[in-house]
Amino acid sequence: MATVESGEGFTPIGERQEWQGRVVSLSVAEIRAPDGSIYEREIVRHPGAAVIVPVDGEEVIMVRQYRPAVNRELLEIPAGKLDSKDEPPEMTAQRELEEEIGKRAGHLELLAVFHNSPGFCDEITHCYLATDLTDADRRPHGIEEQHMAIERIKLAEVTNLVASGELADAKSIVGLMLAREHLR
Template sequence: MKKFEEKTIESKEIFKGKIITLQEDIVELPNGKTSKREIIKHPGAVAVIALTEEGKIVMVEQYRKALERSIVEIPAGKLEPGEDPYDSAMRELEEETSYTCGALEHLISFYTSPGFADELVHLYLAKDVVLKENARPADEDEFVEMLHLSLEEAQEYVLHQKIYDAKTAYAVQYLLIQKLQGKR
């Protein structure tokens, strides 16, 4: 038995959408009592830290309906069924920014909201970033504006909540740590 494991007694699908599924589970707690859990199943996602030759971070600004506002983010997107995260990261970088890269380095994978969702984001660092002619077009329901921010500007965006999501704040902190360690 896993530490503090909650054994699923019953699982019921409540909603199945284009991207997510919501299920309600009845679980047995470690003390023998039962409880309900609402869980969002998500296919996973990728995010890419891309730096230009000048050391600027490639970002996109887009409207996020769940927040009812626009925020600035690193390029990112959901995994397609059966898609390798590396391939997805290359695709998302190109679709959202028209940049491509020589290689991607996987930095870390992390859960965004483990209290209620299983979404796992794979974070990559793009190497040898260049603008690509005839890049793949963005998704037809996606409207983004590209920005190039210095690390200092990105930190200001975090402080003023223009950068307001975990993956992008994580990316900015990663770059800051690298800079403080003399690696960037």
Template sequence: MKKFEERTIASETLYNGKIIELRVDDVELPDGKRAKRELIKHPGAVAIIAITDQNELVLVEQFRKALERSIIEIPAGKIEPGEDPEKTAIRELEEETGYRANEFTYVQSFATSPGFADEIIHLYLARSLEKVENPAAGDEDEFINLQECTIEETEEMMKDGRIFDAKTAFAVLFLKELLKK
């Protein structure tokens, strides 16, 4: 057994929905004792740091039911089964913002909540943006307000809680460093 590895003894799916699967695993701990782990399985997502020619960050404001409020975020979306993350990012950028990028670069991937979920977000940098005349339609249950903000404005939004999620906070810090160069 690997150091700290927990061996799955049994697994029960409690819920299998459109976006997530909720599972409870019985595990054997490294010391031989047993425990239960409540896990969320997720297909993965993408997020896009979209920068205008004026060095403004393209953001979307939307209501997040889990938080019971609206927050401002970078464009993001769920990876469809079998879909390449970069293709997802290109699609989501157009659907959520109406932009297409002439420069699209992979930044990195990271776990969002590794204590209970396996969701991985693949982060991309989109530059040299152009508006799409007839952009692809977004999800019919998604209501979005588009914003373009300077790095200073986004830092203020982080301070006052309008930007509240980790992927967007990471994007703001990444962009701040990128603009220094």
């Protein structure tokens, strides 16, 4: 199935930025609908992210970290923002592996590129499978990373963790399911 870059018959007219934060910004877009009507939508602008499924044998190395937006700790695969336009997503993936779990991937394979929440946000995530892991210096950044825990889970247990609610982070569910299928 082919993707369509612009909505058929929908035409962006303009956009104004309402707010700029450290990571995201909020814009209001004005759009002309196929029937000629004009409407507005809020759009969160995000630089994008790289997420990594680090597989070591039958296990995946994950992190448990506090997420203020949901006020709880979540079990997640390593991930990081595409902070620099000069850094390709695969380099971000390698950097985040070192920062978060103290590993480097001998082999890094792109599994998918997907939109996280296209109803309101333009974030695009590049999802990688990392294998042939070797030790590296762990370099956590930020208060959450300094307090995150590293955990290993069996790849075979992913479905049970999702069903139980223990694994509730969408990017991690997508990445783990893709990795599991890819490695079969």
